[in-house]
Amino acid sequence: MINALNMGSEEIFSDAHFMKEALREAQKAADADEVPIGCVIVQNNRIIARAHNLTETLNDATAHAEMQAITAASNHTGSKYLTDCTLFVTLEPCLMCAGAIRWAQIRRIVFGAYDKKYGFGRMATETTHPKSAITGGVLQDECSALLTDFFKTKRIN
DSSP, X not given: OOBOOOOOOOSOOOHHHHHHHHXXXXXXXXXXXXXXXXXXXXETTEEEEEEEOOHHHHTOTTOOHHHHHHHHHHHHHTOSOOTXXXXXXXXXXXXXXXXXXXXXXXXXXXXXXXXXXXXXXXXXXSOSOTTOEEEOOTTHHHHHHHHHHHHHHHHHO
16 A cells, blocks of 8 residues: 655665656555556655555556655655656656656656557657656666466466
8 A cells, every 4th residue: 555654864875766656556556466566666766655455455547656656756856846846666667657756757767678569668758857867777677577367366366
């Protein structure tokens, strides 16, 4: 579900470290029979929000991991703007989530697997905030495998 928390360490962590945390959230989604996408939002090297897909649980097409995490991070900071935050998500954000990321003015977007069908990079180049930096492919194999395995199991069942 949605929660905000601090990691409590001043150590600088790598993109891979935080993507592993997003993967933990994605696994929670898979365990709940949700599409396994997870997200964390980081401010000053601390996780301030964690979320995973809740579209089935909430019966809400907008309950993507990124949307849930942005809400949690905004509640944590007390601001709708997250200009000093980095969003880590296991799958390239869709156009809807990219729009929300833009409105929140998130400084940096880091994603794992590329989404060739619905990813914002394929659909629009001016979607994110002009000051946002984007890094794709972080732990791409692990992120892709979780999604592939989930849908493979769905097709078998």
